[in-house]
Amino acid sequence: FNENRAVWQHLMGDDVWRIDYQMAPDADPAEVSRESVVRERLARQFGADCEVEIVWVGPYAYRSECIDRMRDGPVFFMGDAAKVVSPFGARGGNTGIADADNLAWKLAAVLRQEAPASLLESYHEERHEAARENVRVTARTARFLRPADGAERVLRSAAIALARQHPFARQLINTGRMAIANPYTASSACAANGGRPVQNVALAWADGSAGTLNDLLAWSGSRLLLLAFGPLGAPALARLRSLSRQAPVLCVQVVERDGSAQATEHVQDAACRLRAACHLPSIAGGWALLRQDSYLAAAGDFIDGALVQAVATALGLNRATHAEVTA
Ligand SMILES: Cc1cc2nc3c(=O)[nH]c(=O)nc-3n(C[C@H](O)[C@H](O)[C@H](O)COP(=O)(O)OP(=O)(O)OC[C@H]3O[C@@H](n4cnc5c(N)ncnc54)[C@H](O)[C@@H]3O)c2cc1C
Structure with a gap:
């Protein structure tokens, strides 16, 4: 019914079907968009007795x-x-x-x-x-x-x-590969293990009520979000406090499985979903530094100088220092 050329059809909102017909290379866009021509084409596909309400018709060409x-x-x-x-x-x-x-x-x-x-x-x-x-x-x-x-x-x-x-x-039939959150492999603002999208997953707030990672990001406002996984000793807690005082970073402890919280600002994640979403290995401990666009800036094992470096990199401070040094 479309002279062996491709046709895409899918259901959109409000129960409206979108149907895209591939036209012949020499087709006149104005002519093929005329209502009578469109109705004739629809009748060929769905039968003459099929009632159709046309919402919109628009010719377009592929461009890359x-x-x-x-x-x-x-x-x-x-x-x-x-x-x-x-x-x-x-x-x-x-x-x-x-x-x-x-x-x-x-x-x-x-x-x-x-x-x-x-x-x-x-x-x-x-x-x-x-x-x-x-x-x-x-x-x-x-x-x-x-x-x-x-x-x-x-x-x-x-x-x-x-x-x-x-x-x-x-699998070789390629009618479109759905959009993904693209990874960043060459960003000066991401560590080598960063630049990966972080999926929104469920968690529980400190009081046990349900929340999501997106809620956490909203809470962090314009700051970076540091998730520190597992139990935290006194030195690590002190370093996190110092970090959040000196840099735009919200530090939140993630209490996994049946662990207990040492930081006031913490969430519970019994099923370890956050760890998986942040691409962390399934061993205890570790941290993940998240950006407001739900990308991982960096991940690491210990609350130490590497974390401070990661924050500086995510904020472009290392790049600035490098530019100043080389200028
Ligand atoms: C048939 C078709 C189907 C598509 N389906 C999908 C889909 O399913 N999913 C998807 O993700 N994408 C889809 N896209 C692509 C998507 O529509 C575009 O990528 C998207 O709309 C681009 O958004 P934009 O804001 O960058 O540009 P635009 O949507 O083009 O917005 C630019 C705006 O700027 C205005 N403007 C231009 N010049 C001026 C000026 N001088 N002063 C003031 N205003 C100006 C224009 O009028 C327009 O409103 C489809 C595109 C087509 C053609």
């Missing part, structure tokens, strides 16, 4: 482009102004929001003079890596759906033919 730099002085590029991707896997709008999420807390920290302006450079480092990856993934889907002649077309035809009978080939 990425800016070279996400920042030019005081101007930050985000969303579609920074990159445009083919609409597969919901990577356009979602990653635009992630751009804003990434920059917002950094701008706030700089404006409050809690971090140097050089922290803002990590916006480009992190979100440009994400933008390039999203362009790559969506372009690959676009090529699967509209392959070039030769090897691409042979691979696609083989995958579709095999998928009818062989489950392994179904």
Whole structure:
């Protein structure tokens, strides 16, 4: 019913179906968007007696482009102004929001003079890596759906033919890979074990009432959130108090399993969900430093100088020192 070209359909809010028809390369966008032409196409797919209320019709073309730099002085590029991707896997709008999420807390920290302006450079480092990856993934889907002649077309035809009978080939059918929170592997604001998204999980507040990691992040306001797992001795408690006095960091002890709290500010996590969400190994102890955009800045074993270094890195202070030294 669409001359062997692709059709996507999915149910959206308000019980509205969105149906995307791939047009012939030489189709006239104005002509194919005319209501009578649209109704004729719908009748071919659903039958002439199917009643349809048309909410919106709009032609669009795939575009795949990425800016070279996400920042030019005081101007930050985000969303579609920074990159445009083919609409597969919901990577356009979602990653635009992630751009804003990434920059917002950094701008706030700089404006409050809690971090140097050089922290803002990590916006480009992190979100440009994400933008390039999203362009790559969506372009690959676009090529699967509209392959070039030769090897691409042979691979696609083989995958579709095999998928009818062989489950392994179904994984090769690429109609879109859903958006993810992209990892940051080359950020000057993250430690080597950081730059990974942290999933929102359930926890219990000190009084036993239900909460979530997002609630904890909201509580920390504009500060970094340090989660210290397991029992804490007096020296560690003193260092955490000192850290939260001297840096924009909210320190919270995570009491796991049937442990007990030593810090006033603590949460309970009997099932060790927070530890898993923070990508920590399943042995006792350790800490995780989280940013306002729900990314792990760093993780470590002991409340010592490495933690102080991690806080400095997350706030762009090491980068500033480095720039000053090399200037
Ligand atoms: C058919 C289609 C389906 C899509 N489906 C999804 C999906 O399911 N999930 C998803 O995550 N993404 C999807 N996307 C992508 C998503 O819509 C975009 O990535 C997202 O809207 C980009 O947001 P933005 O704010 O960066 O830009 P825009 O949404 O383009 O917003 C920019 C705004 O700026 C305004 N503007 C422009 N110039 C000026 C000016 N000079 N002065 C003042 N205002 C100006 C524009 O009018 C517009 O309102 C889809 C895109 C298309 C085309």
